[in-house]
Amino acid sequence: MKLCMIGTGYVGLVSGVCFADLGNEVICVDKDLNKINFLKKGKVPIYEPGLSELVTKNFRNKRLNFSTDLKKSVKESDIIFICVGTPTKKGGSSADLSQIYNVTKEISSSINKFKIIITKSTVPVTTGDEIEKILSRKNSKKKFSVVSNPEFLREGEAIRDFSFPDRVVIGTNDKKAAKIMKNLYSPLISKGASYLQTSRRAAELIKYASNAFLATKITFINEIANLCEKTGINVEDISIGMGLDKRIGSRFLRAGPAYGGSCFPKDTKAIISTADKFKTNLSVVKSVIKSNENRSKILLDRIYRMLKKKLKNKKITFLGVTFKANTDDMRDSSSLKMIPWLSKKGAIIKYFDPTGHKNEFSKLKNVTNKTSIKDAVQNSDLVILHTEWNEFKSINFKNLVKGKKFIIFDMRNLYSSLKIKQQGFKYYSVGK
Numbered sequence: 179m180k181l182c183m184i185g186t187g188y189v190g191l192v193s194g195v196c197f198a199d200l201g202n203e204v205i206c207v208d209k210d211l212n213k214i215n216f217l218k219k220g221k222v223p224i225y226e227p228g229l230s231e232l233v234t235k236n237f238r239n240k241r242l243n244f245s246t247d248l249k250k251s252v253k254e255s256d257i258i259f260i261c262v263g264t265p266t267k268k269g270g271s272s273a274d275l276s277q278i279y280n281v282t283k284e285i286s287s288s289i290n291k292f293k294i295i296i297t298k299s300t301v302p303v304t305t306g307d308e309i310e311k312i313l314s315r316k317n318s319k320k321k322f323s324v325v326s327n328p329e330f331l332r333e334g335e336a337i338r339d340f341s342f343p344d345r346v347v348i349g350t351n352d353k354k355a356a357k358i359m360k361n362l363y364s365p366l367i368s369k370g371a372s373y374l375q376t377s378r379r380a381a382e383l384i385k386y387a388s389n390a391f392l393a394t395k396i397t398f399i400n401e402i403a404n405l406c407e408k409t410g411i412n413v414e415d416i417s418i419g420m421g422l423d424k425r426i427g428s429r430f431l432r433a434g435p436a437y438g439g440s441c442f443p444k445d446t447k448a449i450i451s452t453a454d455k456f457k458t459n460l461s462v463v464k465s466v467i468k469s470n471e472n473r474s475k476i477l478l479d480r481i482y483r484m485l486k487k488k489l490k491n492k493k494i495t496f497l498g499v500t501f502k503a504n505t506d507d508m509r510d511s512s513s514l515k516m517i518p519w520l521s522k523k524g525a526i527i528k529y530f531d532p533t534g535h536k537n538e539f540s541k542l543k544n545v546t547n548k549t550s551i552k553d554a555v556q557n558s559d560l561v562i563l564h565t566e567w568n569e570f571k572s573i574n575f576k577n578l579v580k581g582k583k584f585i586i587f588d589m590r591n592l593y594s595s596l597k598i599k600q601q602g603f604k605y606y607s608v609g610k
């Protein structure tokens with residue numbers, strides 16, 4: 179079976195490379211010629227641990243190839259994965275599906291034999307129905323089958339998540355397509371992944387409902403953390419105590435800054451928009467979005483109070499600015515709210531991120547990038563541990579700075595309060 183991945187963004191590239199590594203012949207297509215040439219040289223345009231090595235290995239052994247020719251690639255393949263972006267519509271909250279439908283129209287004129295067309299991008303319920311309608315205009319229904327197969331990859335952990343998924347979800351009622359899809363995923367199923375076959379619409383909704391639920395879990399623990407701060411309780415005890423209940427589970431109960439990234443903010447908005455279309459009120463998800471939007475304000479207010487309500491000329495350092503560790507992705511990172519606000523109030527900001535300089539802050543007054551932790555924290559009034567990179571987890575602050583001691587605000591609860599205080603620093607964390 180030959181596979182074609184359309185879109186070499188996060189989803190398409192990681193899935194394509196991993197499918198090739200499982201022994202399939204894969205062609206990854208993108209309309210961006212520069213990107214394709216870059217990939218052919220073994221260079222990877224996104225930051226994802228382990229990805230570049232897998233690209234080089236599979237490109238060299240010819241299981242993986244890259245092309246800008248969508249039609250030719252589709253004609254030569256049996257299984258087509260649509261992996262283009264579904265961002266939030268400009269000025270709205272629903273998903274912009276223009277890329278999905280443009281690609282569908284191109285596929286439509288290249289169906290020369292039976293093909294399975296799969297949406298791997300996160301798409302709203304009924305998108306598969308619409309794709310089927312478009313393809314039917316030019317092709318007999320016997321020539322294709324439209325399947326939903328959502329991805330659940332986390333940035334920074336994508337290769338492991340692909341190789342050892344909790345579940346593989348296949349949305350189709352077509353027996354022939356189901357058999358082929360199960361066969362494609364059999365190496366992962368035999369390693370223990372649960373395999374779930376559902377209706378196409380259900381598979382589409384499983385993805386949104388999962389992300390909305392995870393966002394709810396994080397937002398819930400963030401609000402409980404606020405209560406813990408007022409009542410002298412350690413939120414980590416609450417997370418452990420709750421997590422031991424198997425019905426709840428211990429993961430995604432880490433309190434911290436507002437959740438961000440390319441999925442949770444976009445998908446929570448999009449599921450509400452879908453529900454509105456079907457006249458259903460998702461009030462829980464609505465309040466999650468509101469609470470998460472308010473999260474940065476709460477943390478900024480704590481910073482304001484830590485600095486005795488004087489922000490002008492205060493030297494504030496951010497360690498990590500991406501939305502989470504092991505990625506260079508800035509999309510919807512809470513630092514994008516916090517740094518501009520603090521800069522506007524007259525604070526002098528330095529930041530260090532293991533993935534380097536960020537254009538997002540280039541135009542802001544008094545915001546500079548430093549290339550080492552030491553340079554970043556020197557002479558600071560306040561150091562904020564914003565992202566949970568491993569290299570921030572065991573800094574010896576006492577040895578690092580000789581002069582003035584700063585306040586540490588550990589937004590990810592990486593340190594023991596006692597140890598930091600013993601080093602002579604004022605220490606604040608989240609939910610304690």
Ligand code: UDX
Pocket residue numbers: 329330331332333334389392396429430431432433434435436437438439440441442501502
């Ligand atoms: C997410 C989903 O996990 C993945 O299944 C989906 O396909 C894409 O979206 P990702 O955005 O890469 O993945 O990151 P994830 O690890 O889920 O974290 C999202 C946000 O939640 C980050 O801002 C992270 O810092 C925050 N988070 C996560 C917490 O604040 N606490 C937690 O306990 C877990």
